[in-house]
Amino acid sequence: MENGYICSIITHTDSLQMLVPEYIHLDQTASTNTWLKSYEPSDDGKLTVVSTDYQTAGRGQGTNSWESEAGRNLLFSVLFHPQQLPAREQFILSMANALAIKAALDELTDDISIKWPNDIYWRDSKLCGTLIEATLRHGLVDRCIVGTGINVNQRLFTSDAPNPVSLWQILGHEADRKELLERVVAHLIIYIDMAEQGQWQLIRTRYHEALYLLGKPHRYRLPDGTEHIYRLEGVAPDGHVQLSEALADGSRQVRSFAFKEVALCTDSTINNT
DSSP states (O other): OOOHHHHHHHTTOOOSOOOEEEEEEESOBSOHHHHHHTOOOSSTTEEEEEEESOBTTOBOSTTOBOOOOTTTSEEEEEEEOOSSOBGGGTHHHHHHHHHHHHHHHHTTOSOEEEETTTEEEETTEEEEEEEEEEEEETTEEEEEEEEEEEOOSOOOOOSSOSSBOOHHHHHSSOOOHHHHHHHHHHHHHHHHHHHHTTOHHHHHHHHHHTBTTBTOEEEEEOTTSOEEEEEEEEEOTTSOEEEEEEOTTSOEEEEEEOTTSOEEEEEEEOOOO
16 A cells, blocks of 8 residues: 555654554455454554455444445554553543544545544534554553444445444545545554654643534433433543533533443434533
């Protein structure tokens, strides 16, 4: 795969050493994340990118599956070995990956945002999902596999997913999957480099600014089935989402939730503040 696009972006960073991408394409596999779990690159300075036309067992977070028509979308996983990143700061990698995908999609369309923790939205519809699996060792992140599915050229979705959208539906024409992959990888290399250099606050600031529904009230569902109107205030460094609830005296109480402790209701937006 040509690296001209990657080189053109890398010239804008002051880093002396960048990850070198290694591309592997599979016609079909159960899951690119699963495939990479048994793969080890020749050296830790490589960023291994495995893409496929079809996943027979594509996975989302937890027990979620990912609907994708064969040969129509961008399905890929990235393996890299962070250097000296503390385990307590591993959410930086999730933010960096989301920002890289957003940056690539920003070059194609407007209205791209990040839905906590790492989904990519176009307006109120889900364009991309990510599954991150990290291995920790001696208090550090040792290996990180980032699996991503971007809806590119699929025209019709038949699963019960509430709000999928594809680039074809947004743009009105097909997009080049190979070119989009190059763009994502180019931005990801830069953001990983920023994380390695300790530019965590800059990554957090950009992530915060890109959040879907930031500062807006919306209906959220708790594990017990109850629904509450919360306003998204931001995301803590450990990845917990910060939501505030209006109290009777006019003040607001901020609550912190881990992933799976609260879910956004996709069918009921609150328009007033």
